[in-house]
Amino acid sequence: DTEVTQTPKHLVMGMTNKKSLKCEQHMGHRAMYWYKQKAKKPPELMFVYSYEKLSINESVPSRFSPECPNSSLLNLHLHALQPEDSALYLCASSNRGGTNEKLFFGSGTQLSVL
């Protein structure tokens, strides 16, 4: 199993809503990531979890709250988002250590904030 599964694929939410994005992998990877990608732009790193602990937060606003319940799951909780937060949110995983040169991406959640 070399898949990273993300749900939902599409999400529309209002600025007062609370929603969560979910990500799952069963490759035994110990590093998991959230990226944000706007149209025609490269993915931007948001958060990195290493061995289920938050290791990197790229100064992301607090309206985005990551959670790693176990080594296979990664969530991104969304609250009071702004229209400019509309983007493709990508989850990824990689091996931790050694030659962890490869990111495995999920298919993403296309988020629209109204």
Added chain:
Amino acid sequence: GQSLEQPSEVTAVEGAIVQINCTYQTSGFYGLSWYQQHDGGAPTFLSYNALDGLEEKGRFSSFLSRSKGYSYLLLKELQMKDSASYLCAVGGGWNFNKFYFGSGTKLNVKP
């Protein structure tokens, strides 16, 4: 910080060879990798260079020169399905699990 520059768009003919460049200014990284991303899809891994030189994987090859701050992806025998965006990225290794992406190059393959 990390800064990776790529041409925004490249056009080539089916069956040809095309080179996509990535120049970087970075404070240090473990390796440089290349990803392919079709419109509406997620990036998929293509190739990785930890050492200087050429890495060949079928129709795709990647080259790295750390002294020149330069990498390229070479695509041979272009097919229509190769039309996509190509992204270089730095990161990886034991302590470098930050992966930063370049600006991306849109490749248009014409018949």
